[in-house]
Structures are given as structure tokens and as C-alpha cells.
Amino acid sequence: MKSTLGNQSKPSSAGRQGAVRDNAATGDWAALRAAGLSGPVEFKGLLVGEAEAVLKAIGEPRYRARQVLEWIYRRDAASFAEMTNLPASLRERLAAVAGILRLAPATKNVSPTDETTKYLFRLPDGEAVECVLIRYRHWASACVSTQVGCRMGCAFCASTIGGLVRQLAPGEILDQVLRLQALTGQAVGRVVVMGTGEPLDNYEATVKFLRLLHEPYSLGLGYRHITVSTSGLVPGIWRLADEGLPVTLAVSLHAPRDDLRRRLMPVAKRWGLDELMGAADAYTSATGRRVTYEYTLIDGVNDGRREARELADLLAGHLAHVNLIPLNPVSERTFRPSRPGAVREFQVSLDRAGVPATVRRELGPDINAACGQLRRSSGRGRAPGRTGKGPA
Ligand code: SF4
Numbered sequence: 001m002k003s004t005l006g007n008q009s010k011p012s013s014a015g016r017q018g019a020v021r022d023n024a025a026t027g028d029w030a031a032l033r034a035a036g037l038s039g040p041v042e043f044k045g046l047l048v049g050e051a052e053a054v055l056k057a058i059g060e061p062r063y064r065a066r067q068v069l070e071w072i073y074r075r076d077a078a079s080f081a082e083m084t085n086l087p088a089s090l091r092e093r094l095a096a097v098a099g100i101l102r103l104a105p106a107t108k109n110v111s112p113t114d115e116t117t118k119y120l121f122r123l124p125d126g127e128a129v130e131c132v133l134i135r136y137r138h139w140a141s142a143c144v145s146t147q148v149g150c151r152m153g154c155a156f157c158a159s160t161i162g163g164l165v166r167q168l169a170p171g172e173i174l175d176q177v178l179r180l181q182a183l184t185g186q187a188v189g190r191v192v193v194m195g196t197g198e199p200l201d202n203y204e205a206t207v208k209f210l211r212l213l214h215e216p217y218s219l220g221l222g223y224r225h226i227t228v229s230t231s232g233l234v235p236g237i238w239r240l241a242d243e244g245l246p247v248t249l250a251v252s253l254h255a256p257r258d259d260l261r262r263r264l265m266p267v268a269k270r271w272g273l274d275e276l277m278g279a280a281d282a283y284t285s286a287t288g289r290r291v292t293y294e295y296t297l298i299d300g301v302n303d304g305r306r307e308a309r310e311l312a313d314l315l316a317g318h319l320a321h322v323n324l325i326p327l328n329p330v331s332e333r334t335f336r337p338s339r340p341g342a343v344r345e346f347q348v349s350l351d352r353a354g355v356p357a358t359v360r361r362e363l364g365p366d367i368n369a370a371c372g373q374l375r376r377s378s379g380r381g382r383a384p385g386r387t388g389k390g391p392a
Contacts, residue, residue, distance in 0.1 A: 046069065190225045
């Protein structure tokens with residue numbers, strides 16, 4: 001009797017190749033697990049040493065790691081298939097066990113002068129983050145978020161209204177910069193970590209992001225072209241001072257005395273101005289960098305002559321620069337921006353006292369540029385039950 005078994009079970013050439021691929025992928029998964037790497041591996045956000053560990057685990061030469069990362073960070077590759085200087089077999093193996101994150105643009109607002117473009121990006125889990133590209137004459141600056149929502153509870157801020165939803169991974173922070181570059185066609189020369197979230201409340205991811213920005217196989221950005229803002233998490237400032245990364249530290253002060261600062265920023269209930277200024281000075285000593293003090297001017301709250309005098313006294317003898325920010329009003333809050341005359345008077349008072357101060361260019365209420373406003377207006381950040389707990 002003629003058996004049909006052989007004919008039926010004999011795989012086609014394409015089927016054989018598929019089986020070989022499946023077996024290889026199974027082996028790669030096992031090798032990654034044995035190396036302590038749970039899959040699928042997300043390549044965006046890896047430093048070169050981590051990418052080398054992935055390639056070593058699947059039996060590939062370490063030098064391929066840098067090539068893969070250059071494709072992802074410098075050439076903005078969306079898939080391993082695009083990496084044409086890599087063997088096809090390696091590209092297929094990587095595609096089977098690894099991925100390359102890419103944020104999806106959900107909303108784009110451009111200011112009337114075309115100087116500022118704000119994006120809301122959708123994350124893979126459906127959450128959303130804001131970031132902004134600000135054009136200057138010779139370069140562009142990216143302002144990125146480090147958290148979805150925020151738990152710091154600043155009284156004038158929209159980002160914190162729904163509390164902290166989740167931390168962002170380093171690759172999710174970095175991809176904001178990559179997407180801004182790709183979507184606007186503008187190379188980013190400066191990065192300010194000043195979007196939604198408290199960067200030092202997502203410390204590990206933020207520091208890894210800073211290192212990624214600087215690495216030569218990534219954007220190669222000088223640390224002096226990076227600014228990290230904090231609402232005043234004193235232990236985080238001390239820790240950052242020890243990292244050896246001479247980024248500019250921007251401390252959100254917003255009030256020159258403790259009682260007023262406690263009204264505006266719950267973090268001030270945990271760490272007073274003495275401790276905050278001590279940590280900022282330690283940062284200057286460790287890095288040689290002048291600290292920027294952010295001061296949002298709120299009508300009738302912190303913009304009087306008394307506050308200008310107290311601020312000058314507080315900063316006397318410190319290596320400091322003050323960035324005055326006219327408040328961007330938030331519909332859920334009652335605070336109003338200072339009158340232009342009050343802003344000028346405040347700046348002049350600081351100048352006369354020898355404290356350098358500039359007024360930050362307004363990003364534009366017309367594009368929902370204040371922290372957290374675009375995400376809230378898109379319907380995100382309103383979920384009930386997500387309450388911020390305030391700083392630890
Ligand atoms: S101002 Fe910054 S730290 Fe304060 S609540 Fe808003 S996002 Fe958080």
C-alpha cells in the first residue's frame with residue numbers, strides 16, 4: 001500500500017525555513033532567559049553594555065551591539081530589517097526576540113509664530129505624554145516628560161491633578177527626543193527635562209536617559225546642553241551631584257520663604273529652604289555648574305516687592321541664575337499670571353540686588369504649553385481614583 005504519509009508530512013522549502021527560524025528563536029529565547037534577560041527585549045533604552053549582553057547571550061559578536069544601537073538612536077530605525085549592514089540572519093533573530101519602541105503622535109499644536117511645537121505622544125499601553133520642541137535661531141531645544149502624571153502636588157500645575165499614573169522607561173523618555181527630531185526635521189541641540197513629572201522621583205530612568213543622550217552611538221549631546229529640573233527632592237539632588245554628570249540643575253523655587261513655598265509646593269513640607277539651598281550648593285561644588293532657580297510669577301501670591309527682596313537675600317552669595325516664568329494659567333486652578341509690569345519690576349529688583357534674572361519666553365497658552373495641560377485636554381489625566389500622594 002502506498003503510503004501518503006511521507007508526502008503529507010514533508011515540509012515545503014518555505015516551511016523548512018520557517019521551522020529552522022522557529023527553532024532558532026526558541027533557542028534564542030532560552031539563551032536570553034539563561035542570561036537573566038526576560039523577553040521580548042526592548043532595545044530602545046539600552047546602553048551599549050546591555051546590548052552587548054543580549055548579543056552575547058544569543059552567540060553573536062559584541063561589536064554588533066554598537067551597530068544596532070547606532071541604527072536605533074542615530075538613524076532612528078523602526079525595525080531590525082532596516083539594518084542593512086547586519087547579516088540577514090541576525091536581523092531575523094533579533095526581530096523574533098526583541099523590539100524597538102516608537103511613540104505614536106496623537107496631537108500636535110504649533111504656536112502662531114511657529115517657534116514652539118507641542119506634541120502629545122501615545123505610549124504602547126495607551127497612556128500619553130507631552131513634549132515640546134522650541135526653536136531658537138541656531139538650534140532647537142526639546143522639553144521632555146519623565147512620568148505619566150506627577151505626585152508632587154504643586155498647587156499651580158495641571159500635571160499633578162490626576163496624580164502619578166506611572167514612571168516612564170529610559171527609552172520612552174529618549175524616544176520623545178527622537179520623535180521630535182523626526183517629525184519636525186530639526187536636530188535637537190539642547191534637552192530640558194522639565195515636562196510632566198518630577199525627574200528625580202524617577203531617578204534611575206532619568207539618569208540612564210541622560211547617559212543615553214550623551215553616548216557617542218546615540219545623540220552625543222554634551223552634558224552642558226542638558227538641564228534637569230527638580231521641585232526640590234533634596235536626596236535626589238545630593239545623589240545627582242555624585243553621578244559625575246555636569247548637567248545644569250534647575251531648582252523650582254517659586255517662593256523665597258518656607259511658609260509661602262509650603263502653600264505652593266507640598267515638597268517644601270518635607271525639605272525646607274535651608275536643606276534645599278545646601279543641596280544646590282553641594283551640586284555646584286561637585287559639578288562646577290551654576291544652578292538655575294525657576295520662579296513662576298503668580299499674581300498677588302509671590303510677585304511683590306517683599307518676595308523680590310527675600311529672593312535676592314536668599315540667593316546672595318550663591319552661584320545662581322533666576323529664570324522668571326509668567327504663570328501659564330490652568331483652568332482647574334484659580335491662580336492668575338502676574339501683570340507684565342509686575343514681572344518687569346520683579347526682574348529689575350533682582351538685577352539691582354546683583355542676582356542675574358531672565359524672563360522665560362512664554363511657550364504660549366494658545367498651544368496648551370503649560371505642563372500637563374495638553375494631556376488633560378486630550379482626556380488623559382482625568383481618571384478618578386488616581387490620586388497623588390505627595391512627596392515621600
Ligand atoms: S510642577 Fe512639576 S513637579 Fe510640580 S506637580 Fe507639576 S510636574 Fe510635578
